Amino acid sequence: MLSDQQLLRIPGPTPIPPSVQRAMSQPMIGHRGQETKELLKSIKPKLKPIFGTEQDVAIITGSGTAGLEAAVVNTVTPGDEVLVIATGAFGERFVKIADAYQIKTHRYDVEWGEAVTPGAIKEYLTKYPAIKAVFATFCETSTGVLNPVQELAKVVHSHSDALFIVDGVSCIGGVECKMDEWGIDLLVTGSQKAMMLPAGLTFIAASDRAWKTIEQNEQPRFYLGLKKYRDNLEKDSTPFTPALSLLLGLEQVLTLMNEEGLEQIHERHRLMMEMTRAAFRALDIPLLTSDIAASPTVTAIKPADFEAEALRRVLKEEFGLAVAGGQQHMKGEIFRIGHMGYCSPADVLQTISIVEISLRKIGKDIELGKGTQAAQEIYLG
Ligand SMILES: *Cc1c(COP(=O)(O)O)cnc(C)c1O
Numbered sequence: 001m002l003s004d005q006q007l008l009r010i011p012g013p014t015p016i017p018p019s020v021q022r023a024m025s026q027p028m029i030g031h032r033g034q035e036t037k038e039l040l041k042s043i044k045p046k047l048k049p050i051f052g053t054e055q056d057v058a059i060i061t062g063s064g065t066a067g068l069e070a071a072v073v074n075t076v077t078p079g080d081e082v083l084v085i086a087t088g089a090f091g092e093r094f095v096k097i098a099d100a101y102q103i104k105t106h107r108y109d110v111e112w113g114e115a116v117t118p119g120a121i122k123e124y125l126t127k128y129p130a131i132k133a134v135f136a137t138f139c140e141t142s143t144g145v146l147n148p149v150q151e152l153a154k155v156v157h158s159h160s161d162a163l164f165i166v167d168g169v170s171c172i173g174g175v176e177c178k179m180d181e182w183g184i185d186l187l188v189t190g191s192q193k194a195m196m197l198p199a200g201l202t203f204i205a206a207s208d209r210a211w212k213t214i215e216q217n218e219q220p221r222f223y224l225g226l227k228k229y230r231d232n233l234e235k236d237s238t239p240f241t242p243a244l245s246l247l248l249g250l251e252q253v254l255t256l257m258n259e260e261g262l263e264q265i266h267e268r269h270r271l272m273m274e275m276t277r278a279a280f281r282a283l284d285i286p287l288l289t290s291d292i293a294a295s296p297t298v299t300a301i302k303p304a305d306f307e308a309e310a311l312r313r314v315l316k317e318e319f320g321l322a323v324a325g326g327q328q329h330m331k332g333e334i335f336r337i338g339h340m341g342y343c344s345p346a347d348v349l350q351t352i353s354i355v356e357i358s359l360r361k362i363g364k365d366i367e368l369g370k371g372t373q374a375a376q377e378i379y380l381g
Contacts, residue, residue, distance in 0.1 A: 007321040009351050011141045011170055011298040011338035012193040016249070020196060020342075023252035024245045031241045039247055040236040046254040047203065049262060051187055052178035057205045058229035059250075061243045064169040064190030067202030069097050070224040071165050071186050075133050075210065077219040078102035083124060083162070084135045085116050085152075088142035089327040090167055094135040101219070106131065112330060113143045113300070115293035118151040125159040133163040133185075139171035141193075142327045144300035144336060145293045146171065153183035163210055169193055172203075173257070174269040174297045174340045185210040191246060194269075194297055196253045196341040200243050204229075269296035272339040272348050275375035279352040282374035283359070283366050288334055297340035300326075306364045308335040314358040321354050345379050 008015050016024075029035040047057040060066055072094070076082055082103050084094045087110040098105045108124055110116045116136070125131060134156045138149050149166055156164040163185040168177060172187070174194035179187050185207040191197035206214060206226065214226055228239040257265060273296040280287055280301055288300035303311070308325060309332055315321040326334040339348055353372045360366065 001318060001320050005320045007319065007350070007354075009337050009339070009343070009347070010322050010324040011336055011340065012190075013199055014193060014196065014338060014341035014343065016198065017196055017253070017256060017342045019256065020249045020252045024198075024249040026245075026248050029244055031238070031244060036242070036244065036247075037236045039251060040233070040238070043247065043251055043254060044233065044236070046258065050173055050177070050257070051189075051203075051205050052176075052182075053180045053187070053205050055180075055205045055207065056230060056233045057203050058226060058233060059238070059242065059247070060202045060204065060224070060229060061200060061240070061246075062202050063199050064167075064188065064192075064202050065093065065097075066224065067169070067188035067190060067204050068093060068167055070202070070204055070226060071135070071167075071188055072097045072101055072103070073219050073221040073224055074206075074214045074226045075163055075165065075186065075217060076101070076103050077217060079104060080132045081106065081128065081130045082133045082135060083108060083121070083128070083131045085121065085137070085147070086110065087114070087116055087137055087145055087147060088112050088140040090141055090169070091135075091137045094137075094167065098135075113145065113288040113293075113302075115145045115147050115289075116152065118148060118155045121152060122155050122159050125156065125162065129160065131160060131162050133165055134160075135165045136167070138166050138168040138177070139175070139295045139297055141170040141298055141336075142330065143288055144295050144298045145289050146175065146295035149184065150178075150182040157183050163213060170340070171295060171297045174265065175295075176262075176266050179205060180207070183207075191250070194340040195250075196256070197246055197249050200246050201250065266296070268344065269340060271345060271379065272296070272343060273299060275345060275348045275378045276337055276339060276352070278374040278378045279371035283356070283371045298336055298338050300334045300336045302334045306359065306362055308332060310362045311335065311355070311358055314361050315354060318358065318361070319354045321351065323351075349375055349379075
């Protein structure tokens with residue numbers, strides 16, 4: 001194994017395209033100078049179609065969780081009631097943030113591996129009319145579930161006046177999103193998942209309705225106060241020193257995304273998901289989620305007759321291939337393959353083939369090539 005070869009197939013951080021790496025190594029620029037102004041001016045319109053919004057997308061230096069916290073502190077105050085739909089570890093993160101700010105949190109738990117049923121939320125909202133905001137996870141990274149946010153938005157708006165707030169950290173950029181059309185009031189993503197950058201930026205956009213709430217919300221906040229970011233962005237500027245190297249990388253990411261085209265990007269992610277799922281099916285190894293609930297960006301596999309952790313060890317130690325394990329109670333129960341951002345069908349074929357040989361190494365009796373062949377056949381259509 002090459003000591004410096006990383007086959008990074010975890011659901012974030014994800015590999016960085018070489019041209020983005022090069023863009024990030026450009027000499028430093030002044031954050032109040034013309035170069036940064038031009039940079040933000042160029043970035044601004046290109047982020048909007050990725051979110052599916054006409055609103056400006058604020059860029060905050062911080063990991064994805066900073067964006068989630070911004071979503072909470074800008075919209076609700078202690079004592080307000082919110083509903084958090086928790087379909088896994090990242091839904092729970094919203095619960096923890098809301099708890100930290102003494103928000104009255106209703107928690108709607110969905111079994112890990114399943115997507116939320118919008119109908120159930122309807123009943124909840126009717127029962128608790130004081131709920132001011134509903135928080136949901138678009139792609140639940142801990143299980144590889146893509147929640148039906150479009151339908152959820154519909155349910156939230158037709159049965160309440162609550163804001164609909166979405167964590168899209170592990171899928172925005174890799175899946176279609178129509179924030180305005182679907183009725184998402186606040187959408188958050190991060191840089192290190194489908195956006196092909198290192199960790200360090202969080203992106204957040206708000207609807208006109210959400211802006212009204214944000215302007216009136218009395219919850220104290222400083223660094224995460226969204227209004228500052230909006231007012232500065234209008235002037236192609238930021239309230240604090242931005243992560244300039246990441247912005248230089250972002251500019252190149254947006255160029256790459258523009259060259260490939262958003263529809264093609266979404267199609268590539270869907271294809272990678274189908275190739276991955278077909279491979280494990282052919283090998284007779286269970287998937288955690290149903291086809292309907294599956295995310296195009298990450299796949300969770302739930303082995304019945306071998307140790308997920310033993311497989312992960314061989315993958316990493318012999319081939320330098322990193323896949324993720326399970327979180328919390330799913331630790332040791334599942335492993336997760338990220339196929340998002342700078343990842344192609346070629347990478348998926350490599351991953352499957354390495355998984356096959358490693359399965360043999362840990363003593364699982366499989367026919368070599370069976371999974372790879374299934375993935376190849378999906379590729380060929
Ligand atoms: C990665 C991720 C986050 C953010 O995590 P950070 O480590 O703070 O960047 C939030 N939500 C989801 C769904 C994620 O996958």
